[in-house]
Amino acid sequence: MVTFNLMQSSSARWQIRTRPNRHYPFLSRHPWVMANALAHATLREVTPEAPSDDGQSPSADTNAAETDQPAAESDPADRQLPACGEIIDLLDYDGNWIARGLINPASRLRIRLYAFSSEEQIDDSMWAERIEQAVARRRLTGPANPQGGERLIFSESDRMSGLIVDRYADCLSIQITGGALIPRTETLIREVTAAAARHQTPCQKVLVRMDDATVKHEGVSEETLAELQSLTTLDSEADSTVWYQHNGLEMAIDLQDGQKTGGYLDQQLNHAAAASYMADRRVLDICTYTGGFALAAARAGAKEVVAVDSSERALDIAKRNAERNQLTNVRFDQGDCFDDLKERRERGEQFDAIILDPPRFAGSRNQTNAALRAYTRLNASAVDLLPPGGILVTCSCSGRVSRADFLNMLVDVGRKRGRDLIVLESRGPSPDHVFAVSCPESDYLKCIVVQVI
Structure with a gap:
């Protein structure tokens, strides 16, 4: 221990x-x-x-x-x-x-x-109570699927700043984002595991991770990081690939080397919502990662889905997911999101629907303007490939970019391209990704479904 x-x-x-x-x-x-x-x-x-x-x-x-x-x-x-x-x-x-x-x-x-009360102590009983409250909060809308995926603890949103816990079937992916919590990690793991079991989603395996940027920003030494990672209970490296149910699909994610905690559970309902527009359409999914949007669209009856990502590792998993679900109307291309859209325009390609789910462009307040320029460029390039009546699903996970700023970016795209953009849906994350009004940064995800005229 x-x-x-x-x-x-x-x-x-x-x-x-x-x-x-x-x-x-x-x-x-x-x-x-x-x-x-x-x-x-x-x-x-x-x-x-x-x-x-x-x-x-x-x-x-x-x-x-x-x-x-x-x-x-x-x-x-x-x-x-x-x-x-x-x-x-x-x-x-x-x-x-x-x-x-x-x-x-x-x-x-x-x-x-x-x-925020001088009477309240920071001790083991506080962590246990907040973890229980967080897991119980996810059950307010009904029981969970033990073979599914969900976010159990969302840092500031659950009054647990520095701790993110996602469940994929019977595996807990625990991401420490605040170095101050490292000395308490064993306690946190024990309490989360117990709370998950009490709420009918028992977990047998635990992976503890801290990404490279957090290690640097939190000043975590190599020795401390090694001690933290030793709390992982996966049997082998092969165990880091986990299958779980996602919108009726069997999906694999890489807990060890994947982005965030391995997958994008915040987009789970958005994958399903976007798919409802994709029947009989030729679809381009930019930044597909492990295929969440692409496979949902293929399953919903899209004529063809072209899924693009820059990560070879992510595309390998996406291909496995497609094969596992016997989806043959999707193909995968490796490429940079900006370059890929530009090259398709030069070739004269056209799609009936385009999905944009890029990584975070703004990690701090001083990057906001650069991020908005990047979103403008990306969305304008996508609009160029859509005919009148085409569907654009565009997302931003940059918390520093407000919903108002993101919509104004789309106004700018419409002006520059001489197109009308009609918002069909303005969505946020799945409800297990709660946010606290005292921490507006936790209200980060925008998913806008647009018809381009």
């Missing part, structure tokens, strides 16, 4: 204050505290002492002037720093208690908040 080196305590050992007037998002329960929102000279270790007569904790009763001296900023090396994953109380600049969370001194996303 792996034991991470962190004392498990339910109360905060540390406290820090925000910079002046930087505390307002956290009053609205936003869970992300970036490093540039903090007054770093105010970081201090809290010594245990009894509450004051007015009932305030010591951390809420400290004078800001005593701890926020500019001179302290000049020599941070003299101060002890909290370990990754330690509990910390967040105060406003005047010393009023706001929230409690976990700190990662190596990350630009410095603190993830979990408690």
